[in-house]
Amino acid sequence: MKAVVQRRYGSAVLGDLDVPVPGPGEVLLEVRAAGVDMGTWHLLTGKPYLLRFMGFGFRRPKSPVPGMDVSGVVKEIGPGVTEFAPGDEVFGTCAGSFAEYSVAKVSHLARKPAGLSFAEAAAVPVSGGTAVQGLREVQAGQRVAVLGAGGGVGSYGVQIAKALGAHVTGVCSTRKVELVRSLGADEVVDYTVADFTGTYDLILDCGGNRSLSRLRKALTPRGTAVLVGSETGGSLTGGVERAVRAVVVNPFVPQKFVMLMSNARGDVFDELRVLIEAGKVKPAVDREFPLSEALDAVEHLYSRRARGKVVVTI
Ligand SMILES: NC(=O)c1ccc[n+]([C@@H]2O[C@H](COP(=O)([O-])OP(=O)(O)OC[C@H]3O[C@@H](n4cnc5c(N)ncnc54)[C@H](OP(=O)(O)O)[C@@H]3O)[C@@H](O)[C@H]2O)c1
Incomplete structure (x- = not known):
């Protein structure tokens, strides 16, 4: 072959x-x-x-x-x-x-x-499955920000958070603004013009490698930041230091950092199939x-x- x-x-x-x-x-x-x-x-x-x-x-x-x-x-x-x-x-x-x-x-x-x-x-599978797992705790009416909304995981993140009934802000660069809007985001922030503001119950962080303190400032007092990943962490460790810092910081702050390690399998892909067949995710x-x-x-x-x-x- x-x-x-x-x-x-x-x-x-x-x-x-x-x-x-x-x-x-x-x-x-x-x-x-x-x-x-x-x-x-x-x-x-x-x-x-x-x-x-x-x-x-x-x-x-x-x-x-x-x-x-x-x-x-x-x-x-x-x-x-x-x-x-x-x-x-x-x-x-x-x-x-x-x-x-x-x-x-x-x-x-x-x-x-x-x-x-x-x-x-x-x-x-990989991107959609990661987004499903990262958004497990989202409830209807919550405010969710998706960083890297124009990328693989983020494009599913926006749609799945909407399907869960959240108010969704997608953060991306200029050339992805139209896509993110078309995916159903309630608000789209072009971070090259001005970074996102506001407070969120959950931030799905798929890009940008923002500092933990920056993320905390954008979270409600009991909010959660799900650290998916980013490509700006260098070729040695890939930025795992931020995740390690998050583990250290977690017990001392009211907000929660979750280091996502996607482990999506057939059951998660079935969940995605149901969302897709219902017209909620494309x-x-x-x-x-x-x-x-x-x-x-x-x-x-x-x-x-x-x-x-x-x-x-x-
Ligand atoms: N933890 C896990 O289990 C898991 C699973 C899958 C993927 N990952 C990792 O998660 C990351 C995202 O994966 P992906 O497949 O979605 O990658 P991707 O398709 O490349 O999307 C990442 C997005 O982030 C955007 N971005 C970059 N800087 C940004 C910033 N400052 N603010 C907002 N957006 C920014 C990028 O483009 P623009 O700058 O043009 O908007 C891009 O659209 C990767 O590092 C990947 O390795 C982790």
Whole structure:
């Protein structure tokens, strides 16, 4: 099969690999589309270096094929699989979606939402799943700010917070203002003109690496800041210091900092499917790239030009 093959950090090429064989609890997918997320950029480059100590592979990436987000058709089922059958259309995550075929754990898949193309479905799992988990405690009528609202996680964050009945402020740069408005944000703040003001019950922080004190100032006395991530933390640690500071500060302040470590699986993707089929969430796909240009797709996302999500179609 054709696949993007990555034998070491910082270098990947389109090559040929054997079609993988599904083990117990796994299925073989004919990949139709692969979503691109910032985690894929991190695993392609091996940066921040800290991730090499976190089980993703010290000298080289553990998985020879990049890409996590996947949508496709079940081709074969492994031993013991009863949840899916050949021909089922699914979406979810796997280790290596930048390929014609990939093996995925059944627990990491859900049925593809009706009415979505494969490209749209592949744009959902990692970013949408992260947003669902980050907004778990939101209640109707609360005020929510989404920082990085024009990006992958943020574009779902705005829509999901709206679906939960919150009043949503999206914070983004100028070229993403229209997108964020179209996603349903009640207010859109272009941070290049003036940073966001006001107080919020919850801040979903997906970009900008603002200081903890800046976040606290924008929270109600019992508000919560969910730290998703940002790309301005440097190539050594990726800004994990802010999260460590948050752990230290947490017991001494009335507000709460939550360090999100997304662990979205099939059950979360099913929640997203329900929201999508109800018309409450729609993936914002900025651009599709063919498999032969998968690395350009990752670069497009990293350059911050993408409004919403980037997808590789196979
Ligand atoms: N904790 C977890 O489990 C988890 C899961 C998924 C992702 N992440 C991390 O979370 C971060 C966001 O992921 P993503 O997929 O949404 O990335 P993304 O698609 O690149 O979106 C990030 C957004 O932040 C915006 N941004 C940058 N500086 C900003 C600022 N000062 N104020 C407001 N927005 C700003 C960016 O563009 P503009 O500046 O043009 O608006 C971009 O739209 C990444 O660092 C990723 O690695 C963490």
